[in-house]
Amino acid sequence: xxxxxxxxxxxxxxxxxxxxxxxxxxxxxxxxxxxxxxxxxxxxxxxxxxxxxxxxxxxxxxxxxxxxxxxxxxxxxxxxxxxxxxxxxxxxxxxxxxxxxxxxxxxxxxxxxxxxxxxxxxxxxxxxxxxxxxx
Amino acid sequence: xxxxxxxxxxxxxxxxxxxxxxxxxxxxxxxxxxxxxxxxxxxxxxxxxxxxxxxxxxxxxxxxxxxxxxxxxxxxxxxxxxxxxxxxxxxxxxxxxxxxxxxxxxxxxxxxxxxxxxxxxxxxxxxxxxxxxxx
Numbered sequence: 201x202x203x204x205x206x207x208x209x210x211x212x213x214x215x216x217x218x219x220x221x222x223x224x225x226x227x228x229x230x231x232x233x234x235x236x237x238x239x240x241x242x243x244x245x246x247x248x249x250x251x252x253x254x255x256x257x258x259x260x261x262x263x264x265x266x267x268x269x270x271x272x273x274x275x276x277x278x279x280x281x282x283x284x285x286x287x288x289x290x291x292x293x294x295x296x297x298x299x300x301x302x303x304x305x306x307x308x309x310x311x312x313x314x315x316x317x318x319x320x321x322x323x324x325x326x327x328x329x330x331x332x333x334x335x
Numbered sequence: 336x337x338x339x340x341x342x343x344x345x346x347x348x349x350x351x352x353x354x355x356x357x358x359x360x361x362x363x364x365x366x367x368x369x370x371x372x373x374x375x376x377x378x379x380x381x382x383x384x385x386x387x388x389x390x391x392x393x394x395x396x397x398x399x400x401x402x403x404x405x406x407x408x409x410x411x412x413x414x415x416x417x418x419x420x421x422x423x424x425x426x427x428x429x430x431x432x433x434x435x436x437x438x439x440x441x442x443x444x445x446x447x448x449x450x451x452x453x454x455x456x457x458x459x460x461x462x463x464x465x466x467x468x469x470x
Contacts, residue, residue, distance in 0.1 A: 215457040241376025246432040290453035297381040299453045310428050318425035318434045322350040
């Protein structure tokens with residue numbers, strides 16, 4: 201099966217200048233972006249965007265982040281094939297946190313192979329790795 | 336009706352030392368904490384915890400944050416009555432982001448009066464303010 205084949209379509213987000221201006225970046229020029237799965241509501245991951253990766257995210261309808269450790273842009277799933285297709289995008293009351301609702305392709309969002317990055321719970325271990333989305 | 340009356344119960348989270356040690360704080364001693372509503376899956380807010388507020392959160396089963404602007408601890412809902420009772424708590428693959436699944440009391444999580452802080456969407460305005468949780 202070719203890696204080119206996908207069942208999802210990218211849909212650019214037509215963010216207005218006013219909406220984009222409402223986003224506040226921190227002293228490093230970054231804003232945290234929460235990624236939540238459509239339909240299940242499961243929180244998949246959190247990563248950071250700068251102004252350029254946010255614009256690229258809106259233009260492509262895919263999630264683009266800024267890696268603070270590698271100091272480079274990365275598009276989620278570009279290497280792994282586990283891409284994220286944005287269906288809704290929100291900014292919070294202070295404009296300093298973003299929320300993207302996505303269709304998650306492939307094996308999930310976490311580089312460990314887990315579907316969500318939040319696969320470890322505090323407290324007595326239940327059969328988790330699932331969060332709210334499993335309900 | 337007395338402000339003392341509540342229909343929710345606090346449940347402390349019995350986090351182990353190993354779990355707490357897995358949490359990585361940034362150079363300011365803070366870690367971002369996403370708050371998601373139980374049952375609806377709705378993402379309500381994101382705020383910051385330091386080591387002390389994280390311990391207090393686990394001990395009380397309520398969300399305690401560190402205000403970067405006011406430089407003080409705050410317990411969500413202590414003033415407004417819109418308290419959050421933690422039902423599940425997760426840390427991510429890198430240990431540098433937390434996720435709390437809560438029962439949200441009262442009028443919601445946002446100081447603006449909106450139920451979720453993520454009440455504004457990018458792109459053409461729909462009848463939103465709802466996120467995934469409204470489905």
